[in-house]
Amino acid sequence: MLLKISDLVTGYAAPVIGPVSFTLDAGQALGIVGANGCGKSTLLKSVYGQARIFSGSIERSRGITLASQQQHPVRLSDTPVSVLDYLRLLDADKQELPDRLAALIHKRIDTLSGGQYQLLAVWACLASSARVVLLDEPTNNLDPEGVALLAGWLRERRHDRGLLLISHDTDFMAAVCDAGINVTAQHHSDLRKNGDTT
Amino acid sequence: MSSFPDLLLDPLFRVPLFVGLIAAAILPLLGCYLRLRREWLAALGLAHIAAACHLFGMALHLPLLLSGAGGALIAVGIKQLLKREGNGGYALMMLGGWAALYLIAANTTLGEALSHALSDGQLYFANTEQLLALGIGGGIALALMPWWNRRLLRACFFPAHEAANQLPAWRWHLSFDLAVALLLALATGAIGLMGAFALVFLPPWLAFRVAPNWRGGLLIAMLTGMAGYALAFVLALQFDQPFGPVLVAVLLAVSALGFLRRHP
Numbered sequence: 001m002l003l004k005i006s007d008l009v010t011g012y013a014a015p016v017i018g019p020v021s022f023t024l025d026a027g028q029a030l031g032i033v034g035a036n037g038c039g040k041s042t043l044l045k046s047v048y049g050q051a052r053i054f055s056g057s058i059e060r061s062r063g064i065t066l067a068s069q070q071q072h073p074v075r076l077s078d079t080p081v082s083v084l085d086y087l088r089l090l091d092a093d094k095q096e097l098p099d100r101l102a103a104l105i106h107k108r109i110d111t112l113s114g115g116q117y118q119l120l121a122v123w124a125c126l127a128s129s130a131r132v133v134l135l136d137e138p139t140n141n142l143d144p145e146g147v148a149l150l151a152g153w154l155r156e157r158r159h160d161r162g163l164l165l166i167s168h169d170t171d172f173m174a175a176v177c178d179a180g181i182n183v184t185a186q187h188h189s190d191l192r193k194n195g196d197t198t
Numbered sequence: 199m200s201s202f203p204d205l206l207l208d209p210l211f212r213v214p215l216f217v218g219l220i221a222a223a224i225l226p227l228l229g230c231y232l233r234l235r236r237e238w239l240a241a242l243g244l245a246h247i248a249a250a251c252h253l254f255g256m257a258l259h260l261p262l263l264l265s266g267a268g269g270a271l272i273a274v275g276i277k278q279l280l281k282r283e284g285n286g287g288y289a290l291m292m293l294g295g296w297a298a299l300y301l302i303a304a305n306t307t308l309g310e311a312l313s314h315a316l317s318d319g320q321l322y323f324a325n326t327e328q329l330l331a332l333g334i335g336g337g338i339a340l341a342l343m344p345w346w347n348r349r350l351l352r353a354c355f356f357p358a359h360e361a362a363n364q365l366p367a368w369r370w371h372l373s374f375d376l377a378v379a380l381l382l383a384l385a386t387g388a389i390g391l392m393g394a395f396a397l398v399f400l401p402p403w404l405a406f407r408v409a410p411n412w413r414g415g416l417l418i419a420m421l422t423g424m425a426g427y428a429l430a431f432v433l434a435l436q437f438d439q440p441f442g443p444v445l446v447a448v449l450l451a452v453s454a455l456g457f458l459r460r461h462p
Contacts, residue, residue: 048362066362074355079234080409081351089352090359108410 002026002064002132002162003047008056010039010046015054015188017043022181024132024162029154031165031177038187040166041071044134047164060132067130071137071166073121081109083120092127100149114141122150126157135165139172151175206432214388215431217324217332218441221385222427224336225394226401226419227343228378231350233402240277241378241398243288245391246295247273248383250302257306262331262384270379277375299391321431321441324388332384339377346374351412390442397423400449407456426452 002024009018017039024030032040045051047058048068060066067090083104087094097105101123104116112120118141125133138154139147147169154163154176167173173180206215232238248269255265273291280287349370352359360367378398385394401422402415409415430445 045358048358049364050358050361068356068358068362070358074357076234076236076354078406080406080412080415081355082411085351085412086355089348089355106410 001059002061003164004057004059005047006057006059008043008046008058009054010042010051010056011054011188012042012052016051017183017186017188018054019056020181020183020186021056024164026131026162027159028179029158029163029165029177031167031173031180033166033170033173033180033182034184034187036168038184040183041136043183044068044136044164044166047132047134064131065129066132066134067125067128068134069121069125069136069138071140073117075110075117077110079108079110082106083109083112085109086120087124087127090124090128090130092124094127096127098123098149098153115143115146118142119146119150123153126153131161133161133163135163135167137167138165139167139169147172206428211322211431211435213326213329214321214324217329217388218321218427218431219424220329220332220336221381221389221394222397222423223420224339224381225385225397226405226423227416228339228374228381229398229402230405230416230419231346231374232378232398233406234351234354237288238399238402239285239288240291241382242395243291243295244273244277244375244379245382245386245395245398246292246299247276248295248379249386249391250295250298252383252387253299253302254306256387257302262327262387263334266331266335266380266383269383270376273379273383274372274375277379321388322435328384328388332381332388335377335380335384339381342373342377346370347412350374389445390440393442393445396446396449397427400453401426404453404456422449422452 004023006021007019008021009015011017020043022030032043034040042051046053048066083101084094084106086109087097094105098119100116101120104112104120109117109120118138122135122138125135138150142150151172154165163176165173165177229238229241232241248266251269251272252262252265255268256262258265260268273295276291276294277288280290283290349367353367353371359365382394382398385397389397401419404422405415405419409418426449427445430441430448433439433448434441434444
């Protein structure tokens with residue numbers, strides 16, 4: 001077991017979603033699906049400590065690290081950070097860098113297209129030493145070729161780690177996830193007042 | 199008229215030369231991280247508050263390093279309090295620090311001379327105590343830079359990483375803020391407030407536009423700061439001009455090169 005969520009109720013000023021329970025094991029890709037605004041991203045945020053836990057618990061295997069690709073990866077304009085610099089930040093493996101990213105290795109990240117940057121952000125997490133990888137809408141900005149490439153990475157790079165994914169792309173989720181949880185019914189009635197939109 | 203090398207190597211000005219050179223090497227490096235964190239305006243606020251506290255310490259005849267460190271602690275404390283206000287908070291720091299600076303200068307035995315020193319910079323009167331204080335402060339900052347580097351960059355690009363992995367992030371964020379405030383306070387005493395701020399702001403501004411990668415950005419910022427400083431040092435001496443404004447003008451002229459080239 002890498003991650004165990006038990007009866008978790010989470011949100012910000014007030015609960016947004018819960019109770020939710022699941023276990024994530026090594027080699028598993030678990031998809032979280034649900035209607036817009038039901039609190040999927042909030043659930044992910046609770047795992048990486050950016051949402052309030054009202055009740056329930058999050059247990060993690062001791063000593064493991066966690067990497068997260070956020071729904072909108074931070075992108076700073078006018079900043080001289082190359083693709084190589086970016087990968088170094090998470091100690092991402094550069095030996096097995098896919099061709100599509102290897103061709104960009106010395107480019108500044110502020111010159112990449114949205115799709116290129118999305119692939120880079122996801123690869124940085126997948127090629128790091130993190131045992132749990134959280135991916136929030138990883139197919140954003142990707143063309144069909146990029147989505148297929150991403151799906152391949154997710155299948156190849158999960159043997160010793162657990163992946164937790166959120167995506168509205170049902171075909172993609174079906175192609176890469178071993179199991180899925182629909183959390184639409186777990187969202188709280190005051191959801192819209194709290195301003196969470198995903 | 200003396201030549202460029204003669205003026206630069208004149209034994210009379212050796213201590214001032216090295217005082218400024220340390221500031222010109224370190225401040226642009228710190229400025230790169232401030233720019234990365236979108237906190238360059240905070241640097242101006244920190245400089246004002248830290249310099250005001252530093253000046254107060256000098257009026258009490260405290261050692262430079264001690265008054266600088268005290269000023270840095272107070273400035274960083276105020277920054278933490280006002281952080282949520284963003285740029286508005288940093289502007290409040292700047293205004294509060296500016297008022298305190300000149301009121302302290304006007305009401306202590308240090309008086310006018312110091313208020314001039316702070317606005318114009320009195321590099322040519324820099325002494326060995328200032329050299330020692332900046333040398334120690336700058337040396338510590340340089341030693342910590344490899345440790346800060348990846349952590350500060352990662353905090354910007356992967357803001358969830360620290361909380362997700364329960365890392366003691368306060369260590370690198372606080373130590374960096376303290377180093378910035380301390381070095382700005384010490385540098386302000388020698389090269390003036392705007393001179394110190396220009397070194398934090400302009401070389402990184404140029405470097406961010408033209409550098410191919412992060413390491414290149416740091417190198418360009420540091421070399422621009424040092425080259426601009428050396429040129430300003432000689433020009434101010436040669437033409438008997440106040441150092442701070444000459445430094446700012448030279449750095450502005452050099453940084454304008456950034457308009458010619460953008461993103462390699």
